[in-house]
Amino acid sequence: MRLYDFELSGSCYKIRLLLNMLDLKCELKNVDFVNKEHKSDAYLALNPFGEIPIFEDGDLRLRDAQAILVYLAKKYDTSGQWFPDDAASMGRIAQWLSTGGGEIMNAAGARLVKILNYPLDLEKLQAGAHRVFKIMNAHLADRQWLELGHPTIADIACFPYTAMAGEGGIDLTPYPHILAWIGRVKRLPGFIPMPGVPAP
Ligand SMILES: N[C@@H](CCC(=O)N[C@@H](CS)C(=O)NCC(=O)O)C(=O)O
Structure with a gap:
């Protein structure tokens, strides 16, 4: 798992929080947000919205913190409490x-x-x-x-x-x-x- 991350971003922090609460290990790839790395061609190829976070798990790449929270809860929360099925x-x-x-x-x-x-x-x-x-x-x-x-x-x-x-x-x-x-x-x-x- 890899999170395109910036320490001061609350949107990235949402993901770091749930990862830690679920006791999951993830590579953090720092994005130089202050110098607009998220608007570079290389980054836009990964997320055309030009926003952090991006999250990758194997072949899956997701943008948007809320979408990533849904994925993590459905895939890795064995308690089923973070995003119940009904x-x-x-x-x-x-x-x-x-x-x-x-x-x-x-x-x-x-x-x-x-x-x-x-x-x-x-x-x-x-x-x-x-x-x-x-x-x-x-x-x-x-x-x-x-x-x-x-x-x-x-x-x-x-x-x-x-x-x-x-x-x-x-x-x-x-x-x-x-x-x-x-x-x-x-x-x-x-x-x-x-x-x-x-x-x-
Ligand atoms: N819908 C996205 C929005 C995330 C978002 O707004 N990220 C900010 C940083 S916290 C960003 O990348 N903004 C682009 C910019 O400021 O240029 C999400 O919730 O993950």
Whole structure:
């Protein structure tokens, strides 16, 4: 297995997290994101979207963190808990896979503006992040985990850029249920930190 990785990327971190929680070994191939290696011809030949992460397992190559989480859970999770097979569970989890790769990426964009000076509309991104965090906070008011009452890839997909929201100038203090959930994710067996997401 090989992950095209950048240490400061929350999208790559999603994959590193699940790999570690499933106790899987994977080669990490560093992508020079700051110098735009992900826009080079060689990289675009692997992922025409010009984004990290990419994941390879044998002959299979996948782009998109959520797709990779689905693959890893289906192929390697012997507990069957991270992405259970029944239709209702899959649908429930897929909602948050979409949110993790969609609305929560507003927080990722805000962080790119703050730490890498990306020329994006910071206020719009922060407002988009607050919209989704308000919904997540209400959803988590009477739940420990996003779906199914136990950790799933829904939590992994939504965790990194929520936990790093502060780096995009987004204050999570108004969202106590999200803060409690972040604490729970950090206490899961196999949790690993990354810069901006310290261990508990
Ligand atoms: N849909 C992709 C998006 C991943 C993504 O946005 N990756 C960022 C880095 S964290 C990226 O490569 N952005 C391209 C760029 O900034 O040029 C996923 O969820 O994996």
